[in-house]
Structures are given as structure tokens and as C-alpha cells.
Amino acid sequence: MRDALAVGLLSGAVAVYLALVGVVEQLHGRLVLAEPVRLSLGQVALFLAGLVGAMAVARRAAAGSPAAAVLAGALAGVSAGAVLSMLVLAGPALNVRAMFVNASPPLFDLITLGRGPGGVPAILALWGALGAAAGAAARLPAGARRPLAWGAAAVLLLSIFQELAQLILQAGERTAVVADLLFTSDSPTPGAAAVVFVATVALNALWRARGEGFRRRTETIPPAARRVLRMAGPALAVVAALLLPAVGGAFISQVLVIVGLYTLMGLGLNLEVGFAGLLDLGFVAFFAIGAYTVGLLTSVGSLGIAQMSFWAALPVAVIVALVAGVVLGIPVLGIRGDYLAIATLGFGEIVRLLVLSDFLRPWLGGSQGLLDIPKPVFGGVELVGPEHLFYVTLAFSALVAYVAWRLQDSRLGRVWMAIREDEDVAEALGVDLVSAKLLAYGLGAAFAGVGGAIFAVMLGSVFPHSFQLLISINVLALIIVGGLGSLPGVIVGALALVGLPELLREFGEFRFLVYGALLVVMMLLRPEGLWPAAEQRRELREHVEATEPALEAAAAPPTAGEPTGG
Amino acid sequence: MRRGLARLTFIDLFLWGFRLLVILLVLYGTAGTLRAGRYSAEQWFDFVIFGLAQGGIYALIALGYTMVYGILRMINFAHGEVFMSGAFTAYFLAIWLGASGVLDRRPLVGLALVLALAVAVSTAVALLVERVAYRPLRRAPRLVPLITAIGASFFLQYTFRGLYGAGIKAYPEIALFVGEVGVGGFTILRTQVVVLVTAAMMMVALYLFVMRTRTGKAMRAVAEDKDTAALMGIDVDRIIVVTFALGGAAAGVAGILYALVFKQVHFFMGFIPGIKAFTAAVLGGIGNIPGAMLGGMFLGVVESVGPALFLDGLGIVAPYQLKDVIAFTMLVMVLIFRPSGILGERLAGKRA
Known part of the structure; x- marks a missing residue:
């Protein structure tokens, strides 16, 4: 009592x-x-x-x-x-x-x-x-409690996302009818709420009752067919990604472009932190360098120096970012752990403050930034709206993800992992620390440079204000929440930590409150991330189990997806 | 870094070049400024005093970082918010005391009350963060508490924004502290005297606590080796709580001093001083309490004098915009060339 x-x-x-x-x-x-x-x-x-x-x-x-x-x-x-x-x-x-x-x-x-x-x-x-x-x-027995909880959560989600759903549905003429069925002006209709509730409960109960049998049946599928089925998931995801802007309209596309940019940065930082174990908190500097390089090279405004096309400026931006990564990497070669985080944080802030200062204003525009960056032209079409830029971002994200994926199991990837696990042992085994670390810094920076380049043309202007320390912290948080060292984790993390807050913009500054609370809760309950890399998961789980068995019980899937976890 | 000779020289050359470049820039800038003679002796004196006052505030915050780092080997990223929470909450008491005339009639009593509230709130927040965000993760990999610290930092910022509003609040003036006092031909603002004296007292008290008391001794033992300390019968959890409480209290005092100097508070005020204070802790040698004090003072003075002394002479426009660049350059240089800080890392760990 x-x-x-x-x-x-x-x-x-x-x-x-x-x-x-x-x-x-x-x-x-x-x-x-x-x-x-x-x-x-x-x-x-x-x-x-x-x-x-x-x-x-x-x-x-x-x-x-x-x-x-x-x-x-x-x-x-x-x-x-x-x-x-x-x-x-x-x-x-x-x-x-x-x-x-x-x-x-x-x-x-x-x-x-x-x-x-x-x-x-x-x-x-x-x-x-x-x-x-x-x-x-x-x-109540779990068989009844869980479906009811899911049902209630589904109704809540319907209500939370109603504005967004209406925005999307109202766009089309036929879908507008659906919107009127689902929502009144300020709430889901009672009918819609009831249908969603009942449907979720029924589906959940059905899965509970029959899921085991279904799962067993999949195991009897012949291996060849199973391989096809396994490819179906990713294939569906790709098709969905390609169709999304057409379905979702400008707002969704805009959000997805931002998610894509964070994915690019996340993939880059993942090379440094996830693969090589080099904690970098100044990562936004390379994003800024990519953006400013493209800005300077393509701008038709007073500060532009070359008036190049985006496609010509992009490789330059990548190379500049790569060189910057190596140059900023050299001084910090001998620094480890938290000290490295702070040193890189210092570099990141120095870059931002220099760009912001009146001292470099004649070249970089100071706080007014670089203006009049033209949109890229592809095959005679000017890529103006976020719908178009989405495909650019998607293409480059895919390319960069492919490179990162190939790197992961390459010789270099193995070397990075060895450094991550123990630098001294790796060196004793003949790993060339200098070149391996500099490659991690350089390639990571190059990835971020691609993101910066797209960012510059997305906004059509570049301001130092866009490159706050907060971005570096966000990128680090998203790769850790997604699962350190895991490539799908980067995308999941970007969707969860960047996409969701953008979608819930109407809830104002409270998203950051929830964001902070979620980071803490996430680390307490699921430190390996949403989509962990295999070995990371094993290590962390063993670790946690050995020390705190109670956490394991708490790490069961959450029963309700309500956002007000704080 | 024992490696092939050719490569060693290449890296070393780069680093030496970097070092020389910074030194030359500083010397050249200093010479230029001094030759131009744009600033009077009085102005330099003001710069130094302002730097010391600001440095005292940094030092008090840095104490929290350095003690926690010494014991847990983690950067308490939320410490800047601990600093903010006290000053922000005490603002309401200060306003109330100001409106009811207490601050005019009994300024010292009023200030003591405000200080007490700020210390109480900051300590409570520090303990709460420790309990919720760090204690369950004592044995987790290093990155995990770093992320919870960042999460806690966000959470606290937006909690206080939600509770007290997003606007900048002006702290009430205390009549006693308005004006200047003369010292040997120079004048010092009274607030700066108050800040310097309070900060010095606070630092001495903390230092004595850590060096002279039983609990302080236990703190040092835990910082040296947690497991051995536990074997010696020290309650490690309690010592960690005490450490967070002391750091929180120092941050609470720093918050009020900040409010006295800058006369305003808002929910985001903890961020920059937090990073600066961490810089100060690293500068002095992390885990080292006198080091944090020295580092804070040093950082404050360099930041205040630097733009005029180093940058003006280089012909840089608006050098004050670059004062943070000086602070961060100093941070990076210390980390690269002397990672153990000015006074040395008290608690030499294998992985610093």
C-alpha cells in the first residue's frame, strides 16, 4: 500500500x-x-x-x-x-x-x-x-491487454498525425473524400477512431493467435523462394521511397530531403565513430565546408567566384571536404576518447565562428551568408522543388551507403574495427594507424561534404547559422540511436530523430523536450540502438546482462508508442 | 607513435608548423597592437579584471566538470544546464525581493537568500540527473552516458523553457553593487569585486573540503581507483552523489555571479559557459581542482585580453567576434600539445 x-x-x-x-x-x-x-x-x-x-x-x-x-x-x-x-x-x-x-x-x-x-x-x-x-x-491476461493497448495507441497516433494526414490527403481529389471520412476539422471522426481501434485490436489478436503458426510455415518455404522473399522487403522499401514525394507532396518531400542530408552526414560520421571509434563532435564543419564550396563556386551573386554548375562544383566540394578532413585530422591523431570529442568540437566551432566573423566577410559573407545559389539542372530540367531534390538526395545517399557498405567488410573496414577495439593492439599487429585514421577522417568528411553541397542548393543560400554545434550532436545522437556501426541504423536513426521531429513541427519546441527524454530513455532501455550492427548488439547485450539483469526485462518492446514519454 | 621515420617527421613537421604559426601570429599581433598604442593602461586593467571575474565564473562551473570527470571519467554535458537552472529559478526570488524592497534595505541578506535558492535548485538538478541519467549506466560503454548527458541537457533546457518561458529575463539591480571602487589609481566595478571575492571564497572552501575532510579524502580515493576504494569500505555511490552535489552547488553560485555580471538569464544561457568551463577544466588539467580554478581564470583573462592584444594588431576587423575562436584554439592546442593540462592531470588514466 x-x-x-x-x-x-x-x-x-x-x-x-x-x-x-x-x-x-x-x-x-x-x-x-x-x-x-x-x-x-x-x-x-x-x-x-x-x-x-x-x-x-x-x-x-x-x-x-x-x-x-x-x-x-x-x-x-x-x-x-x-x-x-x-x-x-x-x-x-x-x-x-x-x-x-x-x-x-x-x-x-x-x-x-x-x-x-x-x-x-x-x-x-x-x-x-x-x-x-x-x-x-x-x-487482464496478456492476450487481451496487449491488443487493447495497441488499439489505444493506434487511435492516439491517428490523432497526433491527423494534421499531417489531412495535409497529404487533401492534396488529391479522390483522397480528399477519405480525409473527410477520417477527420472532422479538429479531431478524428468517432467512426474512424472506432474502426482504427477495432482493426488494430483484431489484427493484433489475430497475430497473437496465429503468428506462431505463420512463422513456422515460412520456415518450410524452399530456400530459393525464401531468398526472393527476403529481397522483397528492401525492394518494397525502394519502391516506396521512389513514390513517396509523388504521394506525399512538397512538405513530405522537404522533410525527406532533410532526413536524407542527415543520413549522408550520419553515414560519414558512422565511418569515424561507428567503424573506427573516433569520436567527432565537430562534424558539422565538413558539412559547412561542402556547402560553402558549392556556394562559392556556383553562386551568381556578388560573392560567387566561378558561376559553375552544381554538377561541376559537387566533386570539388567533395574533394575540399576530404582534404579538410585530413588536415583537421592530422593534429588530433594522437588524441583519444573524450579528449578527441572535445578537440573536434573546438575545430567545429572555430570553423563556424570564422565563417560568421566580419573578418572573413569580404569572402564568405559573414552572417549574411552566400546568396543566389542557382538550382541544379539535370537533363534540361531545373530541379527546383523539394520533390526533385529528394531524388538527388536519394541517389547520393544510396551511392554513399553503397560505398560505406563495401568499405565495412573491406580490408580498411577491418583495420578500422581493430582500431576501434584497441588502438595499441592494432598498432602492435602492424596496422598503420596514421593512414587508417586519416582515411576515416577524410572519407567521413567527404560524405558530409556531399550533404553540404545538396544543402546549399536546397536553400539557395548558405548561412553560418545553419552549422551550429547542435547539428553535430544531432548526427552523433542519430547514429547511436540507430545503432552504432550499423548502416540501416543510420537511416532508421535519421528517420526517428530528424524525420519525426520535423513532421511534428506543429507541436513546437516540445519536440526537443521529448527528444531529450527519448535519448535518455533509449540509452537506458536499448543502448545498442534501434537497428544495431550484429557484433555491437552482442557485446552490449552481454555487457548489460552481466551487470544489470533487470534492464533486460525492461527492454521488452514498448506497449504504446505515445510520444509523451517524459 | 613509434613508426617509420619518414612519416613521423611528416606529422611532426605539420604539428611544429602549426605551433610556430600560432606563436608567430600571437607575437606579431601583440607587437602590432602595442606599437599602435590604441589602448590605455586603464583599458588593459579593465580587460584583465573583467577577464578575472568571468574566469572566476568559468572556474566555478569547471569544478563540477573536473570532479565528475575525475571520478566517473565522463563529460557531464548537462552541467551547463545545472548552472542555468539555479540562476533561472532564483531570478523569481530576486524579482520578488527586489519588489518588496529587501534587496535595497538588506542587500546582503537578499543576496544570500537568492544564492541559497540557486544552490539548492542547481544541486537538486545535478542529483536528479545523476540518479536518472548516469547511475544506471555506471558500467556501460563510454558513448552511452555521453548520449544520455546530451539528452538530459536538451530535456533540462526545454523543461525550463516550458516552465519559465522563452524570453530573456533581466535580473534586478542591487543598489549596493552599483558603481565602482578605486584601487591604486584604477577603478573596478563593484559587481566584479563581489564576483571575485565570492568565487575565491567558494574555491578555497571546496579545495579545503576535498583536501581536509574525511569525505574529501574518500572522494580522492574513489577518483584514484573505484574498486579499491570500495574494498577499503568507502561507499562509492554516496561519494559520487556528494561529488555531483558539490559540483551542482558550485554551479549554482556561478549562476548567480553570472547574473550579477551580465544582468540577465534565459533558458539557453548554460550552453556556452558550459563548454567554456569544460575548456577551462581541460586547460588546467582535468581531475585537478586547483587546475580547474587556474584554467578558468586563465581562460577568462585570455578571452578578455586576447582580441585586443593578439588580433587587433593583425588588422582584423571586429576582433571581439573572435574571442571564442581564441578560447577554442587554446583548447585545441592544449589537447594536442599538452593533453594533461597546465597543472597536469591529477588522475592519470590509461585512456585520457
């Missing part, structure tokens, strides 16, 4: 945090359901804090009777509601708004369901009931 109280207070505190930090109010504008009950995403976020706590308590009380679980859940719910009530009572009285900008009357109204301070008993009752329900749900 003391457990239930403590967890309840904690989840109440989380709910108060979500309310004060502004997440609740921001999400309140988005409805999950308009009828029969009006339920906003903000309220869902608030309730989820309490529900998760109550479920955890109930599950821990699993030894007792179901009634005990329900009771424990209810107690946790009530205590969470009590914490929230304190906010509602104290908020207006103490004028906390002077400090917390979000502690506004609408927020309190939202929590008390519009009843004012008199709504406290209602809050307690509601939260108690929710907690009891969560407690009961925790005691």
Missing part, C-alpha cells in the same frame, strides 16, 4: 510537471475524440501519467487477489489526483503564474474539467476510477 501511495504521488508529480511545462495545454488543442466525450490529447497525456503509475503498482501487487490489484491501482490514482488537486487549489491562490508561464486559468479549467476549485472531489473520483481501471487492466 505504501508502494501504491509513493507511485501515485510520483505520477501525480509527473502530471503536474506535464501541466506546468506546457505540454498539456499545447496538446489540448488537439482532440482525440469530439463525441461522445470530448477528449483532448492534453488530457490523455495527463491521464497517461496516472495510468502508467497505477498499472505498475497493480502489476507489482500481482501476488494478491485481483481485488487487491484494483484497490492498489485506485489508491495510486487517488493520490496522483490529490497532487494534481493541490496544483489546482494552490495555483490561483498563490499566483504561481508569475513564475510558471503556463499556470493559466485555462490549464486549471482543463484539469478540473471546468468546475473550478469545487472540482477537486470530481478529480479525485475520476483519477481513482482511472487508477482502478488501470489496476484491473493490469490483471
Whole structure:
């Protein structure tokens, strides 16, 4: 019981945090359901804090009777509601708004369901009931609980992405009909929500019941056919990637171009960090160098020096970036580990500050940047929109990924891996550290240079502001979240850490809050990344199992994909 | 780096060239500036004092980095946010005290209250970060806590942005600290005196704590060798918590000093001082407490004097835009040529 109280207070505190930090109010504008009950995403976020706590308590009380679980859940719910009530009572009285900008009357109204301070008993009752329900749900057999959770998550996702889905669907005439079926102006229609819920639950239950048999049947497929099937996945992905801009329109294409640029950078940094173990936090410098080289060579503005075409400038940019990678690599050859990270961070910042300064303004444009970079022309077609640039990015990403893939198992790749595992041993075995490391720096930088070159023509201008340290950190985070040293991991990481936040732009700055929380949670629960390289996975798993067996249990697939994990 | 002779000379030549280039640039710039005589002695004095005040702030933040690095061998990337959180939260108390007149009538009491709140919040945030983001990963590979640190940093920035708003908030003036005091023909801003004195006191107190108390001794033992320290009956987890708490407290004080000097706070204020302070810690020799103090002061002064002294003479326009370039160049040079820092790394690890 003391457990239930403590967890309840904690989840109440989380709910108060979500309310004060502004997440609740921001999400309140988005409805999950308009009828029969009006339920906003903000309220869902608030309730989820309490529900998760109550479920955890109930599950821990699993030894007792179901009634005990329900009771424990209810107690946790009530205590969470009590914490929230304190906010509602104290908020207006103490004028906390002077400090917390979000502690506004609408927020309190939202929590008390519009009843004012008199709504406290209602809050307690509601939260108690929710907690009891969560407690009961925790005691459901997994066969029923999981599908229900997936169903609820699917409805939430429908609501989170509704604006995006509408944007895409409204584009076509026929699809606009679908949009009207699925969504009203501010929420999914009750029918759509119900259909999505039921369909997800049914599919999930079906998979649960029949999945094992299906999996067994695939094993009896003859090897030749299985090889074809195995190729079907990637082939489908390629076809989907090729069709996406046509289906998704300009916004989606724009997001995908950015994801592609990050993929290029990620592939480059992956050579350094993932393969060779050289931690680089100044990576954005090479992206900047690629962008500025193309900018200078192609710009028709006052600072342009050659007015070349993009295709002629691109190889130059790659070579310049490669040379820069080697030149900046030489001084740091003897530095290892964290010190290397800091030294490269220093280099990255030096490059950005120099470009930004008035000192180099006559050549690089200072904070005004380089302007009037023409779009590339391909076969007589000017590649203007993001739909066109997407294909350029895709082509170069594929090319670079192919190079990285061939490098991975080459002699050089093996040498890099040896350096990553132990530099001293590698050297003792006759590995030439200098050339191997410089190749890693140079090739990694060249990859980023390609990204920078495309970035320059995408924007049509280059500003030093685009090359913040944050980009380097993002790239590092995405290759680690994707899975260090894993090539598919880079793409998955870029989609998850760059694509999703871009798609959820409407949620404002809170994406970064969620982003930070996700990085922490991810590292705690799944340190090997979303799509880990084989050996990385083995090592990390062994490591984690040996030290903290509890983590293994927690690393089970998450039950709900809700974004408000903080 | 024992290797074929030809290659050795090539790398070494490059590095020597780099070193010579920087030295020549500095000397040439200095000579040029001094010959032009554009700055008076008073201006140089102001530069140095401002540099010392700023350096004191860097030093206090650097203490947190250096102690944590000494013990856990990890860069606590979220430390800049620990610094921010205290100053940002204490702003509201300062405003309230200013409005109710306490800051005018009893400025020292007011300042002490504000300091206490900032220290409390910073310490709490530091401990929270340690508990949630680092402790579960004590034995994980090195990259993993680095990423959680970055994640925690984001999370804290946007938490405080969400809680207190995105705007820049102006700290209230304390009447007692407005104006200047004369010292032997020169004048110093009073705030700078306050900052220097507080920072010095704080550093001495921390130094004595680490060198003289039982807990301090245990901290040094843990920094030397965690496992052996545990065998000697030291509660390593507790010592790590104490380390984070001390670092957080120092960062809290630094936050208020920063607010006194620059008179404003916002949610992103921790980022740049955080990186600078890490630079200071590396400069002085990481893991080395006097080193962090020296490194901070040194960095502050070079950053403040450098643009005028080195760059003006080279004929560079707007040299102040490049003060961070000086700081980072110094960082990179130290890492390349003397990675153990000015005073040497106290805790020589195999992998530095």
C-alpha cells in the first residue's frame, strides 16, 4: 500500500510537471475524440501519467487477489489526483503564474474539467476510477491487454498525425473524400477512431493467435523462394521511397530531403565513430565546408567566384571536404576518447565562428551568408522543388551507403574495427594507424561534404547559422540511436530523430523536450540502438546482462508508442 | 607513435608548423597592437579584471566538470544546464525581493537568500540527473552516458523553457553593487569585486573540503581507483552523489555571479559557459581542482585580453567576434600539445 501511495504521488508529480511545462495545454488543442466525450490529447497525456503509475503498482501487487490489484491501482490514482488537486487549489491562490508561464486559468479549467476549485472531489473520483481501471487492466491476461493497448495507441497516433494526414490527403481529389471520412476539422471522426481501434485490436489478436503458426510455415518455404522473399522487403522499401514525394507532396518531400542530408552526414560520421571509434563532435564543419564550396563556386551573386554548375562544383566540394578532413585530422591523431570529442568540437566551432566573423566577410559573407545559389539542372530540367531534390538526395545517399557498405567488410573496414577495439593492439599487429585514421577522417568528411553541397542548393543560400554545434550532436545522437556501426541504423536513426521531429513541427519546441527524454530513455532501455550492427548488439547485450539483469526485462518492446514519454 | 621515420617527421613537421604559426601570429599581433598604442593602461586593467571575474565564473562551473570527470571519467554535458537552472529559478526570488524592497534595505541578506535558492535548485538538478541519467549506466560503454548527458541537457533546457518561458529575463539591480571602487589609481566595478571575492571564497572552501575532510579524502580515493576504494569500505555511490552535489552547488553560485555580471538569464544561457568551463577544466588539467580554478581564470583573462592584444594588431576587423575562436584554439592546442593540462592531470588514466 505504501508502494501504491509513493507511485501515485510520483505520477501525480509527473502530471503536474506535464501541466506546468506546457505540454498539456499545447496538446489540448488537439482532440482525440469530439463525441461522445470530448477528449483532448492534453488530457490523455495527463491521464497517461496516472495510468502508467497505477498499472505498475497493480502489476507489482500481482501476488494478491485481483481485488487487491484494483484497490492498489485506485489508491495510486487517488493520490496522483490529490497532487494534481493541490496544483489546482494552490495555483490561483498563490499566483504561481508569475513564475510558471503556463499556470493559466485555462490549464486549471482543463484539469478540473471546468468546475473550478469545487472540482477537486470530481478529480479525485475520476483519477481513482482511472487508477482502478488501470489496476484491473493490469490483471487482464496478456492476450487481451496487449491488443487493447495497441488499439489505444493506434487511435492516439491517428490523432497526433491527423494534421499531417489531412495535409497529404487533401492534396488529391479522390483522397480528399477519405480525409473527410477520417477527420472532422479538429479531431478524428468517432467512426474512424472506432474502426482504427477495432482493426488494430483484431489484427493484433489475430497475430497473437496465429503468428506462431505463420512463422513456422515460412520456415518450410524452399530456400530459393525464401531468398526472393527476403529481397522483397528492401525492394518494397525502394519502391516506396521512389513514390513517396509523388504521394506525399512538397512538405513530405522537404522533410525527406532533410532526413536524407542527415543520413549522408550520419553515414560519414558512422565511418569515424561507428567503424573506427573516433569520436567527432565537430562534424558539422565538413558539412559547412561542402556547402560553402558549392556556394562559392556556383553562386551568381556578388560573392560567387566561378558561376559553375552544381554538377561541376559537387566533386570539388567533395574533394575540399576530404582534404579538410585530413588536415583537421592530422593534429588530433594522437588524441583519444573524450579528449578527441572535445578537440573536434573546438575545430567545429572555430570553423563556424570564422565563417560568421566580419573578418572573413569580404569572402564568405559573414552572417549574411552566400546568396543566389542557382538550382541544379539535370537533363534540361531545373530541379527546383523539394520533390526533385529528394531524388538527388536519394541517389547520393544510396551511392554513399553503397560505398560505406563495401568499405565495412573491406580490408580498411577491418583495420578500422581493430582500431576501434584497441588502438595499441592494432598498432602492435602492424596496422598503420596514421593512414587508417586519416582515411576515416577524410572519407567521413567527404560524405558530409556531399550533404553540404545538396544543402546549399536546397536553400539557395548558405548561412553560418545553419552549422551550429547542435547539428553535430544531432548526427552523433542519430547514429547511436540507430545503432552504432550499423548502416540501416543510420537511416532508421535519421528517420526517428530528424524525420519525426520535423513532421511534428506543429507541436513546437516540445519536440526537443521529448527528444531529450527519448535519448535518455533509449540509452537506458536499448543502448545498442534501434537497428544495431550484429557484433555491437552482442557485446552490449552481454555487457548489460552481466551487470544489470533487470534492464533486460525492461527492454521488452514498448506497449504504446505515445510520444509523451517524459 | 613509434613508426617509420619518414612519416613521423611528416606529422611532426605539420604539428611544429602549426605551433610556430600560432606563436608567430600571437607575437606579431601583440607587437602590432602595442606599437599602435590604441589602448590605455586603464583599458588593459579593465580587460584583465573583467577577464578575472568571468574566469572566476568559468572556474566555478569547471569544478563540477573536473570532479565528475575525475571520478566517473565522463563529460557531464548537462552541467551547463545545472548552472542555468539555479540562476533561472532564483531570478523569481530576486524579482520578488527586489519588489518588496529587501534587496535595497538588506542587500546582503537578499543576496544570500537568492544564492541559497540557486544552490539548492542547481544541486537538486545535478542529483536528479545523476540518479536518472548516469547511475544506471555506471558500467556501460563510454558513448552511452555521453548520449544520455546530451539528452538530459536538451530535456533540462526545454523543461525550463516550458516552465519559465522563452524570453530573456533581466535580473534586478542591487543598489549596493552599483558603481565602482578605486584601487591604486584604477577603478573596478563593484559587481566584479563581489564576483571575485565570492568565487575565491567558494574555491578555497571546496579545495579545503576535498583536501581536509574525511569525505574529501574518500572522494580522492574513489577518483584514484573505484574498486579499491570500495574494498577499503568507502561507499562509492554516496561519494559520487556528494561529488555531483558539490559540483551542482558550485554551479549554482556561478549562476548567480553570472547574473550579477551580465544582468540577465534565459533558458539557453548554460550552453556556452558550459563548454567554456569544460575548456577551462581541460586547460588546467582535468581531475585537478586547483587546475580547474587556474584554467578558468586563465581562460577568462585570455578571452578578455586576447582580441585586443593578439588580433587587433593583425588588422582584423571586429576582433571581439573572435574571442571564442581564441578560447577554442587554446583548447585545441592544449589537447594536442599538452593533453594533461597546465597543472597536469591529477588522475592519470590509461585512456585520457
